[in-house]
Amino acid sequence: MKAVSGLSSIASLPDLDTLSLAEQVAQMVVVRASGYLFDHQIQYPDWEPPAATLQHWLQDLGVGGVILLGGSAGELALRSHQLQTWAKIPLLIAADIEEGVGQRFSGATWFPPPMALSAIAHQDPSQAQQYAEQMGSVTAAEALAVGINWVLAPVVDVNNNPDNPVINVRAFGETPHEVSQLATAFIRGAQRYPVLTTAKHFPGHGDTAVDSHLELPVLPHSAERLAEVELPPFAAAIQAGVDGVMSAHLLIPAWDAERPATLSQRILTGELRQQLGFEGLIVTDALVMGAIANRYGAQEAPVMAVEAGADILLMPVAPAEAIQAVCEAVAQGRITPERIRASVERIWQAKLKVFSTPKAQSTDPTNLPDHLAQPTALTTAADIMRQAQFVQGVVPLPPEPSGSTHLLRNLIVIDDSLSCDFLGKQAPAIALPQQQGYQLHLLDRHTSLTAGEDAAGIFSPTLLQIFMRGNPFRGSAGLTPMAEDWFKKLLKTGELQALIIYGSPYLLQQFLPELPPELPCIFSYGQMPAAQAIALDLLWN
């Protein structure tokens, strides 16, 4: 049968010596694609190629890997199977599943963001490490089940700047020690399965206040400070056997005043390869990101990254042109053939790891239900959420007096109601208050209802639920003032019955000083339905 022969054939790698230079360079390229099965479902046409183009890249050019976004876990299992059958050479299939496969692909287990583990570690470090290890293990097992063999995690950045718009709760903590402890536990867990892990973003993206998706941030610290704060988690991850290290699009003047880490030989080769002794895959962060694409161009950036020491060019702006540009740089003597060969040998090592064990060949999509969202995995995720949850005030809520004519209000503030996969009408944040007689009001950046425009004169005890991640002051411009206005208005009128924040501990810190200590206030790192159910259970249990 096709399915089965397709799956078993992906275990065989061709002899490296049979590859042309262009084929070798193509193996260094990982392209972005939609996780959905059909072209008409493509969400980001600028970045995600249609099937015909993708098939050409995999079949004819022999591109080395694909990074996937979009689709459910079930669709992804079919999609990764499809891509492997297209590929000339077995593919690395990667995904940004920092919070488990369920973070990106519905149906699989979705853990709260890593910083939840840091909150637990403050009370019980060994428990937190155990959770981190389970999180790594479940993530790797489920990745394998859907055909992902490259986990782009853990984040080992130290989030010591609360203004950080891009790392934030994605970090395992705010000190090098806790990040090292938890991230290596995650790696240990993942190593139970034949998938690759990746420490990111070298040399550390935790202390920036600029999002490199948009611009090039600068890390203005001395080499000594880097060695003290940023580097230890990378050293620990390398020591723990991490398979890949992803570069950051950051300028670090202490090491290289001109080139961002992704394109800097002094940093990737000098610091990471030589000083830290990393022998695994050096992978760039996405080359389409503004910090690189806008400055260096579609052909020069890949060449510079290879010169710098990268083995994998992630999401180049134009894959075919990138391959050609690198080949030309070899022809011109700017890059040696040995440099290419060394990278491809590392890629071969990685592919041998993921394709040569029996476990790696067990991804028959029809077996999927036996491998994802198993009870122990869901329980671990729920335990982490419950244990990391912050609760203040008197819970449960007192029952509404019988005969009360109050209009109970469930006021939800989210960034974008149209792109919110954790908040359907059956989600606990909506369904549970509804069962209690609360009426839903929804505010997002497309509804301009401000606190002053509320129907006047009616006293409405209000449950305020705010879903906000990242830095609330930069990442979600416009939303925080709206949440803040409502928070203050409801406090003033006495209508604020309870406050639940899902996501940002920094928003909690902003609101907490103004709250009467008896007023129920809950903070959860998670935003998914399970997190909502756990938080709301406290109010009406």
Next chain:
Amino acid sequence: MKAVSGLSSIASLPDLDTLSLAEQVAQMVVVRASGYLFDHQIQYPDWEPPAATLQHWLQDLGVGGVILLGGSAGELALRSHQLQTWAKIPLLIAADIEEGVGQRFSGATWFPPPMALSAIAHQDPSQAQQYAEQMGSVTAAEALAVGINWVLAPVVDVNNNPDNPVINVRAFGETPHEVSQLATAFIRGAQRYPVLTTAKHFPGHGDTAVDSHLELPVLPHSAERLAEVELPPFAAAIQAGVDGVMSAHLLIPAWDAERPATLSQRILTGELRQQLGFEGLIVTDALVMGAIANRYGAQEAPVMAVEAGADILLMPVAPAEAIQAVCEAVAQGRITPERIRASVERIWQAKLKVFSTPKAQSTDPTNLPDHLAQPTALTTAADIMRQAQFVQGVVPLPPEPSGSTHLLRNLIVIDDSLSCDFLGKQAPAIALPQQQGYQLHLLDRHTSLTAGEDAAGIFSPTLLQIFMRGNPFRGSAGLTPMAEDWFKKLLKTGELQALIIYGSPYLLQQFLPELPPELPCIFSYGQMPAAQAIALDLLWN
């Protein structure tokens, strides 16, 4: 391999004589289940059992079929495979895919509602019939690819009551003739593949103003009028070889003053089986619906339906109790064993049809991408939308004068932004106006922004897009006044630049008389992204 043996084994039906009475009755039951793969994804826990319960029903009780809702096409292919491997006897797997598989399961082809074909038929009946046949053919082929072998379509109700809250654009037209023509064309198309088709809802649900999901509607017409208007499309469908006829939860005093059609022997056996000579599967509409469940109870309703002549009990409130109650009715002599046997023989005929041809065994989920949303299918769907689209006024829009300081506004009115699978942030209705500089404002029933609360004094040329289906005056209470308020306000201020209605032709009829004839107004039967792209293309082409 498990996948393959599971698939080939479903082709073998046991000898009917080896079935116990309880096993025979169980074959008459079709249960509801979630199309998602995992229990934690269940959207309607009151109606959709967890895996353990469902497996018990299929494996131990030997229930005859499952009706599925929820999940993408990819997930559904895996889900139906899973259910077949659980089942003691190969399952009928049904879905309400009146507008193609893509209506319910994302990724597959989604056609506009049948009434779009009626609009085309008014100009070109033979073209409309050709489309209906293609729609039936594509729907059947894609159903088969995802493991659905029972298409709960076509609707053959004659929608001659614009106040109808439940049929509306689901009908193929407003006269018996056009419904007969188009519905039989749909059946002809579907018959190219080994799937079952179903004419519904007998004897006709088109002339009611009550939704039987909630209450029991009455059809107060004479037998003569039924023979003239309601019955001809059923007779035509039977003539065309439709496999099943679904009963309506309707009281038809001319035939039976006491029992609704679903539970009436005079109607199901007397009229449908004997008078119309229908030899196929008589299937009830869902027995959990209020019109039946609230009046007759979980055990009596199934017994009455079997007495009436139903072969299939769709979604009984409690499947195990329903089976037991019917068995007891046989033991008590209320129902004869021959009556049960006759139904199971019809079910066997149907199962032989869907399981005994080579085509029926080709549903390897990993081949899915080759079978869904093929270019010709997507083109047909788009052609239907384009041809049924209503356009008035001057298009394209004139370009905004350079230097204009107008704030362009894209005002979208939808029922529920949280449960709106056709309107993500990449949907054309949002993305295309955004490319033209329009700012999105979103109104749904959870946002209480009324027309008067708008920021005063700023002139904002506004594109008003309304997504509304069914009867706008009953089905979406509260939403129509909001849409109407905005429509009138924007007309008055001169800010209304263009109006697009997706879904209800009846809303169009309400707004049309007030519109200046030159003002661009577009109506599309479809609401999906393809319909949005086709409509908006007229504004900025």
